[in-house]
Amino acid sequence: MHSTNKKKVLVLPGSKLGVVEEFIPGKGTYEREGSIYSRIIGHANKDVVNKKVEIRPLTDNPILPSKDSIVTGIVSSVQGKAATLDIYQINAHTLKRPFTGMLHVSRCSPKYERGITDVCKLADLMKAKVVDDKDGFIKLNTVDANLGVIRAVCSNCGSFLVYKRNGLKCKKCGNFEKRKVSDDYFKKEL
Ligand SMILES: [Zn+2]
Known part of the structure; x- marks a missing residue:
């Protein structure tokens, strides 16, 4: 098992991060059929204490395409x-x-x-x-x-x-x- 509560992993858009039973999907993620995926390139921050996963963008340019862009x-x-x-x-x-x-x-x-x-x-x-x-x-x-x-x-x-x-x-x-x-x-x- 991990010795720390937080683990940083580099992920790509579409990388599976876990399932909703394990984590709450946070920033930079999306959920599909019970699984959580990354929507950006960045570091996955899996906080096992607070049961939350989020992605910290790699670039200093975290702009995402959104509707009407x-x-x-x-x-x-x-x-x-x-x-x-x-x-x-x-x-x-x-x-x-x-x-x-x-x-x-x-x-x-x-x-x-x-x-x-x-x-x-x-x-x-x-x-x-x-x-x-x-x-x-x-x-x-x-x-x-x-x-x-x-x-x-x-x-x-x-x-x-x-x-x-x-x-x-x-x-x-x-x-x-x-x-x-x-x-x-x-x-x-x-
Ligand atoms: Zn020609």
């Missing part, structure tokens, strides 16, 4: 009906370590989009709104005109794409690509 991220995967984004900016704050957010095809555009590949592609830079942050699972929305892809490169030749009506065009090879383009897309020629 505007975030900026890079598309890290595109599959089927959803894409994931590595969020590195929340409102005006740049994060030291990114969070993952999920964008489903049903929440990406004011019009019907059949597939997520018409919305964004891998490595695109996107601006999105957090619609839900329950259990540390961040769901995103890009319906508003100022949300969506803000910078993208050509799938064909890797040059920056320029804004055209209904999509993006590569000045170099002429490739035309569909995206859910934000009003804030970098419109100047690069």
Whole structure:
């Protein structure tokens, strides 16, 4: 058994910390089906005397995405009906370590989009709104005109794409690509 009452362990978001029978879920944690998990990167502080577990953030920047935050991220995967984004900016704050957010095809555009590949592609830079942050699972929305892809490169030749009506065009090879383009897309020629 532990010789001290407090034990510090480094944990990642989603790390299981214990069960509700052992601890009260404190700051930086969430509970799901009786188990307690970390929602941030930090040190788990398990106080066995007061039966409480909490996470002390590693960074001096303990900002978490919350509902209605505007975030900026890079598309890290595109599959089927959803894409994931590595969020590195929340409102005006740049994060030291990114969070993952999920964008489903049903929440990406004011019009019907059949597939997520018409919305964004891998490595695109996107601006999105957090619609839900329950259990540390961040769901995103890009319906508003100022949300969506803000910078993208050509799938064909890797040059920056320029804004055209209904999509993006590569000045170099002429490739035309569909995206859910934000009003804030970098419109100047690069
Ligand atoms: Zn091109």
